[in-house]
Amino acid sequence: MTCQEAKEYLILAEYSELSFEEEERLESHLAVCSSCQAERERTRKLAALAAEGEAGLPAGLLPRCRRELAAALVQERRLECRPWHGFWRRWVVHPPLWLRPVGALAMVAAGFFAARWLPLPSGLSPAAGLTAAEPPAVSTRVRLVNSEAGGRVRLLLEETKQRELSGGLDDDEIRRLLLAAAADPADPGLRVESIDLLKSRTSDDEVRKALLDALRKDPNSGVRLKALEGLRPYARDPETRRVLASVLLHDDNPGVRTQAIDLLVQSKEPDVAGVLQELIRREENAYIRSLSQKALGEMKASVGTF
Amino acid sequence: MDDAALIRAAQAGSGDAFEQLVGAYDQGVLRLALNLLRSPEDARDVYQEAFLRVYRNLHTFRFDCSFHTWLYRIVTNLCLDHLRKRKVRKMEPSTVETGDGTVDRLDNVAEQRAHADPQRALLSSELRDKIQDALSQMTDRERMVFEMRHYQGMRLRAIGEVLGTTEEAAKNCLFRATQKMRTALGAYL
Numbered sequence: 456m457t458c459q460e461a462k463e464y465l466i467l468a469e470y471s472e473l474s475f476e477e478e479e480r481l482e483s484h485l486a487v488c489s490s491c492q493a494e495r496e497r498t499r500k501l502a503a504l505a506a507e508g509e510a511g512l513p514a515g516l517l518p519r520c521r522r523e524l525a526a527a528l529v530q531e532r533r534l535e536c537r538p539w540h541g542f543w544r545r546w547v548v549h550p551p552l553w554l555r556p557v558g559a560l561a562m563v564a565a566g567f568f569a570a571r572w573l574p575l576p577s578g579l580s581p582a583a584g585l586t587a588a589e590p591p592a593v594s595t596r597v598r599l600v601n602s603e604a605g606g607r608v609r610l611l612l613e614e615t616k617q618r619e620l621s622g623g624l625d626d627d628e629i630r631r632l633l634l635a636a637a638a639d640p641a642d643p644g645l646r647v648e649s650i651d652l653l654k655s656r657t658s659d660d661e662v663r664k665a666l667l668d669a670l671r672k673d674p675n676s677g678v679r680l681k682a683l684e685g686l687r688p689y690a691r692d693p694e695t696r697r698v699l700a701s702v703l704l705h706d707d708n709p710g711v712r713t714q715a716i717d718l719l720v721q722s723k724e725p726d727v728a729g730v731l732q733e734l735i736r737r738e739e740n741a742y743i744r745s746l747s748q749k750a751l752g753e754m755k756a757s758v759g760t761f
Numbered sequence: 762m763d764d765a766a767l768i769r770a771a772q773a774g775s776g777d778a779f780e781q782l783v784g785a786y787d788q789g790v791l792r793l794a795l796n797l798l799r800s801p802e803d804a805r806d807v808y809q810e811a812f813l814r815v816y817r818n819l820h821t822f823r824f825d826c827s828f829h830t831w832l833y834r835i836v837t838n839l840c841l842d843h844l845r846k847r848k849v850r851k852m853e854p855s856t857v858e859t860g861d862g863t864v865d866r867l868d869n870v871a872e873q874r875a876h877a878d879p880q881r882a883l884l885s886s887e888l889r890d891k892i893q894d895a896l897s898q899m900t901d902r903e904r905m906v907f908e909m910r911h912y913q914g915m916r917l918r919a920i921g922e923v924l925g926t927t928e929e930a931a932k933n934c935l936f937r938a939t940q941k942m943r944t945a946l947g948a949y950l
Contacts, residue, residue, distance in 0.1 A: 466939050467932070470910055472917055497950045501939070502911070504946055507885060508892030509912045510795050517791055520808045524783065527809055531816060532776070676802065707801065 456484040461491045465498045514739070515707070523674075547599060554602070561600045561608045569595060569612075593617070624656050634665050643675040650678060654685025663689065667698045676708040683714045690721040700730045709740045716743065720750040728756040764828050772819055779819070783812055786829070789913060790836050796908045797840040799893075807839045826922060833915075833923045837905055844901050888949065895945035899938050906931050907938035 456464075464481045467473050473481065485491050550558060573595065599611035622629045630653070637649040650669055656662045669682040679702075689695040696719065703715045716734075719727055731747040738744045751757070762770070762781070770778035790811060794804035814835050822831060896904055905924065909915045915923075921931040943950070 463936060466936060470917075470935070472932070497943075500950050501943055501946060504888060504949055505892060505911055505942055507888050508896065510792075510799060512788075512792060512795065513801055516795075516801055516805070517788060520791055520805055521783075521787065523805070524787075524809050524812050527813055528776075528779075528816060531813065 456480050458484075458488060458491055458494075461485070461488065462494060465491070465495050468495075469498050469502050513707070519707070546601070557602050558600050561602070561610065562597060564608060565597050565600075565610050624652065630656065630659070630662070634661065637665050637669060643673075643678055646673065646675065646678045647681050650681045650685060654681070657685050657689060663692075663695075667695065670702060671698055676711055679706065679708070679711050680714060683711065683718065687718060690718045691724075696724065696726065700727075703730060703734055704737070709743060712738075712740070712743050713746065716746050716750070720753075723754050728754055732756075765824070768819065768822060768824075768828055772822070779816065782815075782828070786832055787812070790832065793833070793836055793908065793913055794840055796912055797837075797905060798843055803843050807836060807843065810839055811836045827919075830919060830922045833909075834925070837909075837923055840905070841901055888946075891945050891949075892942070895942045898941050898945070903934045903938040903941070906934040907942070910935055 461481060461484045464473060464477060468478065468481055485495060546554065547558075573593075594615045594617065596613045596615070597610055598613045599609075601609040603609055620629065620632070624630060624633075633649045633653055636645050637653060639645050639649075646669070650666065653662050653665065657666060663686070666682040666685045670679050670686065673679050673682070686695050686699075690699075699715045699719045703712055703719060706712050706715065716731075719730070728751060731751050734747045735744055735751075738747065762778070764782070764785070767778045767782050767785075771782055787808065791804055791808050794807040794811075795801065798804055798807065811832070815832060822828070896907075899907065902924065906917075906920055909920045909923070910917065917931045917935065918928045921928040924931065
């Protein structure tokens with residue numbers, strides 16, 4: 456065995472990936488080669504050092520993941536209880552092999568006939584042709600495909616109608632729709648943009664409540680940060696302070712916690728000292744701990760509780 | 762109950778069996794995702810998506826491979842998707858600008874070692890930076906092989922099965938990854 460081969464074997468030996476014969480050959484070489492013996496020590500040390508790079512699980516992350524998964528599974532099971540779900544899964548999501556070409560043909564047929572029979576968007580005639588810039592007023596999606604006797608095909612279409620609405624934030628309907636979009640679980644980008652627009656109307660109780668809900672519950676830290684921005688003028692409001700204190704102690708994002716502490720200490724209310732003392736006791740982030748200490752110092756409060 | 766019995770029970774619709782399966786594997790899954798993605802938020806996403814996929818597709822599992830291999834194949838594919846997406850959108854920076862300075866998102870990843878001794882903590886922090894540098898020098902595939910072999914203790918054959926490649930290819934990846942790690946940590950050896 457050459458030293459180059461031995462070097463490669465040493466890595467595998469460290470991970471116990473050598474066969475009996477390979478290990479024997481390596482040991483025979485090591486017995487007569489002092490430089491490879493030194494190399495073995497270095498390889499062992501490298502493995503031990505690399506172990507330092509393993510990221511530890513943050514406290515509370517696994518229980519949080521389990522809770523969220525349990526909630527998602529409840530949702531999933533609820534969907535399964537719907538009468539069409541079994542049919543949908545069996546015939547559409549995982550259809551039998553023989554049905555797949557039939558389904559493909561059915562979709563082509565659906566596209567062909569839909570193009571012929573569905574009305575074109577207003578203002579367009581077939582002669583004029585469709586312009587890509589104009590979005591369709593109705594989007595159609597085939598949700599179910601079923602073959603019937605005599606070569607007929609039955610389709611279930613889902614049609615979503617699009618409507619454009621414009622107006623100011625003082626318009627009740629605009630504000631109602633933005634509040635709904637701010638809680639849309641499917642699209643965090645939409646939630647951020649909606650809250651960004653709504654944050655100029657925090658004098659409205661409903662808007663402020665939506666921002667507090669987003670700050671407390673939204674799974675996306677970008678949305679929570681945006682809600683914090685909007686709540687800045689209400690740093691003295693008791694309800695806002697209660698939520699900020701809870702966020703400070705429980706939010707898993709250090710950026711959000713940093714912003715929350717910034718807001719909470721704007722007014723040196725006595726209730727904040729207890730929260731900051733508790734924060735120092737449990738906070739893992741050194742920067743946030745130092746912010747709490749600084750704020751307590753300015754309030755002439757002690758860092759610990761007695 | 763062993764894995765096979767749990768899987769059969771879960772396939773027959775037992776929620777308890779599915780929860781036991783999750784409990785048996787979820788810590789390893791979360792640890793792998795966190796090590797590969799270095800972001801607790803992304804690791805949470807991968808954890809949930811992986812187990813939801815398992816739930817939705819468990820009826821298609823035919824025992825052609827071990828459940829562990831099947832699950833880790835799902836997890837590594839999801840992690841690869843996340844890493845690719847990061848490259849496309851250049852990913853959000855690992856630090857957040859706040860009113861009072863810059864906060865590192867990874868600061869809330871628990872540091873389990875070197876709490877008491879400041880000198881050791883400093884050394885440990887420098888070392889972790891070097892290791893992070895080395896990991897970022899690796900290709901996604903090299904990193905996966907290294908993480909699975911080094912931190913998860915998986916055999917190269919199992920890693921090959923998870924990544925849909927041969928044991929030999931996994932071995933070559935491990936060599937390259939180890940060489941990169943060695944170059945980065947040269948001063949400590």
